[in-house]
Amino acid sequence: MESYCFGIDVGGTTVKCGLFHTDGTLLEKWEIPTRTENQGKEILPDVADTIEAKIAERGIDKAVVKGVGVGIPGPVNGQGEVLCAVNLFWGFTPAAKELSELTGLPAMAGNDANVAALGEAWKGAAEGSKNVIMVTLGTGVGGGIIVDGKILSGHHGAGGEIGHAAMNHQETDSCNCGNKGCLEQYTSATGIVRVALQELASGSEESVLRTVEKLTAKDVLDAYKAGDAAAVRIMEKVGDILGGALAVFSCVADPETIVVGGGVSKAGQPLIDCIQKYYQKYAFSLCKETSIVTAQLGNDAGIYGAARLVLQDA
Amino acid sequence: MESYCFGIDVGGTTVKCGLFHTDGTLLEKWEIPTRTENQGKEILPDVADTIEAKIAERGIDKAVVKGVGVGIPGPVNGQGEVLCAVNLFWGFTPAAKELSELTGLPAMAGNDANVAALGEAWKGAAEGSKNVIMVTLGTGVGGGIIVDGKILSGHHGAGGEIGHAAMNHQETDSCNCGNKGCLEQYTSATGIVRVALQELASGSEESVLRTVEKLTAKDVLDAYKAGDAAAVRIMEKVGDILGGALAVFSCVADPETIVVGGGVSKAGQPLIDCIQKYYQKYAFSLCKETSIVTAQLGNDAGIYGAARLVLQDA
Numbered sequence: 001m002e003s004y005c006f007g008i009d010v011g012g013t014t015v016k017c018g019l020f021h022t023d024g025t026l027l028e029k030w031e032i033p034t035r036t037e038n039q040g041k042e043i044l045p046d047v048a049d050t051i052e053a054k055i056a057e058r059g060i061d062k063a064v065v066k067g068v069g070v071g072i073p074g075p076v077n078g079q080g081e082v083l084c085a086v087n088l089f090w091g092f093t094p095a096a097k098e099l100s101e102l103t104g105l106p107a108m109a110g111n112d113a114n115v116a117a118l119g120e121a122w123k124g125a126a127e128g129s130k131n132v133i134m135v136t137l138g139t140g141v142g143g144g145i146i147v148d149g150k151i152l153s154g155h156h157g158a159g160g161e162i163g164h165a166a167m168n169h170q171e172t173d174s175c176n177c178g179n180k181g182c183l184e185q186y187t188s189a190t191g192i193v194r195v196a197l198q199e200l201a202s203g204s205e206e207s208v209l210r211t212v213e214k215l216t217a218k219d220v221l222d223a224y225k226a227g228d229a230a231a232v233r234i235m236e237k238v239g240d241i242l243g244g245a246l247a248v249f250s251c252v253a254d255p256e257t258i259v260v261g262g263g264v265s266k267a268g269q270p271l272i273d274c275i276q277k278y279y280q281k282y283a284f285s286l287c288k289e290t291s292i293v294t295a296q297l298g299n300d301a302g303i304y305g306a307a308r309l310v311l312q313d314a
Numbered sequence: 315m316e317s318y319c320f321g322i323d324v325g326g327t328t329v330k331c332g333l334f335h336t337d338g339t340l341l342e343k344w345e346i347p348t349r350t351e352n353q354g355k356e357i358l359p360d361v362a363d364t365i366e367a368k369i370a371e372r373g374i375d376k377a378v379v380k381g382v383g384v385g386i387p388g389p390v391n392g393q394g395e396v397l398c399a400v401n402l403f404w405g406f407t408p409a410a411k412e413l414s415e416l417t418g419l420p421a422m423a424g425n426d427a428n429v430a431a432l433g434e435a436w437k438g439a440a441e442g443s444k445n446v447i448m449v450t451l452g453t454g455v456g457g458g459i460i461v462d463g464k465i466l467s468g469h470h471g472a473g474g475e476i477g478h479a480a481m482n483h484q485e486t487d488s489c490n491c492g493n494k495g496c497l498e499q500y501t502s503a504t505g506i507v508r509v510a511l512q513e514l515a516s517g518s519e520e521s522v523l524r525t526v527e528k529l530t531a532k533d534v535l536d537a538y539k540a541g542d543a544a545a546v547r548i549m550e551k552v553g554d555i556l557g558g559a560l561a562v563f564s565c566v567a568d569p570e571t572i573v574v575g576g577g578v579s580k581a582g583q584p585l586i587d588c589i590q591k592y593y594q595k596y597a598f599s600l601c602k603e604t605s606i607v608t609a610q611l612g613n614d615a616g617i618y619g620a621a622r623l624v625l626q627d628a
Binding site for chain 1: 444468474476479559565
């Protein structure tokens with residue numbers, strides 16, 4: 001008999017939901033709003049309601065539903081307990097336990113970036129790899145580490161928080177986290193713009209970037225792909241820091257595949273080539289040939305990974 | 315009925331052997347020479363022979379021996395296959411499989427530094443911690459990462475090769491591995507001496523270290539503990555690099571405990587305090603209070619960890 005599971009990705013404004021066959025086939029996806037009122041206490045009941053409704057709508061026997069996995073934007077420990085989730089207005093929340101009680105189904109929870117990495121390792125860019133590092137270059141920089149096919153949550157649920165690896169002890173600007181020199185300050189979309197403005201100010205070569213009124217990371221990457229000299233200088237600096245950081249992370253986790261996701265990764269192969277050049281320069285000999293690829297599942301990585309969470313010990 | 319296991323730590327000159335109860339009690343330890351002649355082909359048969367002899371000597375029923383774990387000085391993957399082991403003159407060697415065939419017992423193999431970390435996590439300085447980073451400061455710098463109580467071997471068996479994390483992209487001297495700027499170049503016993511000679515040359519303060527003919531890491535650490543100004547400057551630099559590197563590794567693995575071992579760690583609490591100061595400066599907020607401790611098992615860490623290898627799924 002066919003069996004099912006649900007993968008849920010809770011964001012600050014919407015909750016993405018997926019119904020899957022346990023072989024990883026996505027049958028249907030939909031969204032519900034994230035109700036953050038009342039300290040976000042409605043969120044998990046809303047998730048339970050939409051799951052119950054979907055089960056009823058499809059006439060699925062609940063006995064063949066293996067469970068519900070959920071990705072949460074905050075640190076989550078190995079017991080599926082959320083330490084806090086600022087965007088959901090949550091303090092400590094035993095999300096897996098609560099969701100299991102609400103649905104009557106086995107439930108698991110993980111950090112959203114970690115869960116996305118698990119999704120890419122299951123059915124995305126790193127399919128078939130048991131050991132994966134994913135770095136997500138968006139407004140901030142997130143990450144997830146997959147070891148032997150499972151999320152590395154760590155003791156405080158901070159496993160894979162690679163955006164806050166301090167890569168530059170000489171930095172004088174502060175990161176949003178309060179530290180100085182975090183990877184995020186150079187390689188997020190906003191970080192790339194920050195580096196770009198510094199590099200443009202420190203040189204005087206002609207550049208299309210000097211004509212742009214409100215510079216974005218996409219402007220920098222488009223100019224880089226077009227061979228603009230200043231953009232090349234900017235991205236070589238970004239690539240040195242990101243490739244160097246990934247080389248350090250590889251000394252810890254020795255992945256088979258490194259996945260680069262997030263909005264910045266839409267720049268595609270030229271970005272990957274730039275990262276890989278510096279990764280290979282700095283990586284330990286055994287790890288120099290580790291493949292670096294762009295993410296494939298986009299915004300669906302979270303629901304795939306969340307679904308996978310409940311199948312890990314199956 | 316009591317049950318037993320063996321923990322074996324293969325070094326370049328001697329093989330350390332331990333007979334354990336499966337509760338982790340070390341019953342007896344002994345050594346045999348490492349016979350590296352004939353491309354090291356005698357090593358595993360010698361190990362099997364000494365195990366057989368010990369079982370016979372003690373009149374142990376082989377049915378209550380749970381297995382043999384072995385630590386090897388080289389990269390070992392999750393299947394217990396050694397990629398190479400220079401000091402043993404080994405190329406690719408399926409050590410776990412061969413040792414199992416030779417002994418008729420279940421066998422597991424791991425990298426020696428990883429296995430030592432597992433030993434400290436089982437019965438040493440990190441007893442009770444499921445997530446551990448160990449860094450071993452000896453002639454070189456080794457390491458081991460324990461995730462959910464198990465060794466992180468990684469795809470190429472290079473998991474925990476943190477001595478070769480490239481922490482300084484400006485370095486001009488080469489590491490033994492061929493890269494430049496590896497953690498080992500600053501924090502191994504030889505690395506500390508290298509840093510000391512540079513710092514002494516760059517300053518002119520009076521220092522007991524200027525009177526030492528052939529400087530060692532112990533000289534530097536003794537002078538540091540005595541408050542010698544140059545030694546303080548040297549160790550602040552070493553602490554900045556090591557504490558900073560551990561902070562980066564924590565963003566990946568988020569350990570509960572960080573264990574510092576190897577000869578350099580004999581400097582004790584003053585060294586730990588120096589590392590911790592910089593670790594806390596650079597670590598991600600959730601990980602700042604992670605405890606940093608000195609190793610407890612010394613040269614026995616390897617046999618403890620090797621014994622634990624065969625009990626992991628028990």
